Amino acid sequence: xxxxxxxxxxxxxxxxxxxxxxxxxxxxxxxxxxxxxxxxxxxxxxxxxxxxxxxxxxxxxxxxxxxxxxxxxxxxxxxxxxxxxxxxxxxxxxxxxxxxxxxxxxxxxxxxxxxxx
Amino acid sequence: xxxxxxxxxxxxxxxxxxxxxxxxxxxxxxxxxxxxxxxxxxxxxxxxxxxxxxxxxxxxxxxxxxxxxxxxxxxxxxxxxxxxxxxxxxxxxxxxxxxxxxxxxxxxxxxxxx
Numbered sequence: 123x124x125x126x127x128x129x130x131x132x133x134x135x136x137x138x139x140x141x142x143x144x145x146x147x148x149x150x151x152x153x154x155x156x157x158x159x160x161x162x163x164x165x166x167x168x169x170x171x172x173x174x175x176x177x178x179x180x181x182x183x184x185x186x187x188x189x190x191x192x193x194x195x196x197x198x199x200x201x202x203x204x205x206x207x208x209x210x211x212x213x214x215x216x217x218x219x220x221x222x223x224x225x226x227x228x229x230x231x232x233x234x235x236x237x238x239x
Numbered sequence: 240x241x242x243x244x245x246x247x248x249x250x251x252x253x254x255x256x257x258x259x260x261x262x263x264x265x266x267x268x269x270x271x272x273x274x275x276x277x278x279x280x281x282x283x284x285x286x287x288x289x290x291x292x293x294x295x296x297x298x299x300x301x302x303x304x305x306x307x308x309x310x311x312x313x314x315x316x317x318x319x320x321x322x323x324x325x326x327x328x329x330x331x332x333x334x335x336x337x338x339x340x341x342x343x344x345x346x347x348x349x350x351x352x353x
Contacts, residue, residue: 157341159344164346165327165329165346165347165349166344166345166346166347167282167329167331167344168344169341169342169343169344172340172341213281213282220294222270222289222290222294222335223270223289223334223335223336223340224270224272224287224289224294224295224333224335225270225333225340225342226284226287226295227274227282227284227342229281229282229283230281231280231281232281
C-alpha cells in the first residue's frame with residue numbers, strides 16, 4: 123500500500139529563517155511520482171513540483187529547493203529565507219502510474235508553516 | 240492559463256435538498272477529479288474521470304453522483320447529504336498520457352450540510 127508521512131504537524135519560524143519540510147513515502151511500485159502542493163487559507167491547492175521516481179536530481183526554484191533520496195524514501199522541501207507569504211499548509215503527495223495517464227494522489231497529513239515577521 | 244473554476248464558492252444545504260457543484264477548465268485536460276477535504280485533514284480522492292468516462296470511484300456513497308458532460312465540465316450532484324458530509328470539495332484536472340502529470344486544483348466549494 124502507498125503511504126506518505128509528514129511527521130511535522132506545525133512549524134513556526136521567523137521571517138528570513140530557512141525551513142525544511144520533511145516527507146517520507148512508502149510504495150512497492152518501481153515507477154511512481156512525488157508532488158508538493160501549497161494550500162493557503164483561500165483553500166486552493168497550488169502545485170509546486172513533480173518528481174519522477176527515476177529522476178533523483180535535486181531541484182532549485184528561487185527560494186525553494188527539493189531533495190529527493192530514493193535510498194531513504196524521502197522527498198524533502200526547503201524554503202530559504204522564508205517570508206510571511208510562505209505561511210500555508212504544505213502537502214507532499216505520491217501517485218502511481220496508471221495506464222490511462224491520470225493520477226491518484228495520496229497525500230500526507232500536511233505541515234502547517236507559520237512565518238512570523 | 241492554469242485555471243480551474245469551481246462554483247459556488249460556498250454552499251449551505253439541508254439534508255433533504257438537492258444541489259450541484261460545478262467545475263470548469265479550459266486547459267485541454269482530459270482527466271478531471273473530485274476530492275473531499277475535511278477540516279485540518281488532507282484531500283481524499285472521490286472520483287476520477289478520464290476522457291469523460293468514470294475511471295475511479297473510491298467507494299463514495301451514492302448520495303454523491305458525479306457527471307462529466309464534456310471534456311471541460313465536471314459536476315457533482317448532491318442529494319440527501321448528512322452533516323458529516325460538510326467539507327471543502329476540490330475539483331482538479333490534469334493532462335493524460337504516459338506517466339502521471341500534475342493536477343491543477345480549483346479553489347473549492349465549502350459545503351455545509353445543516
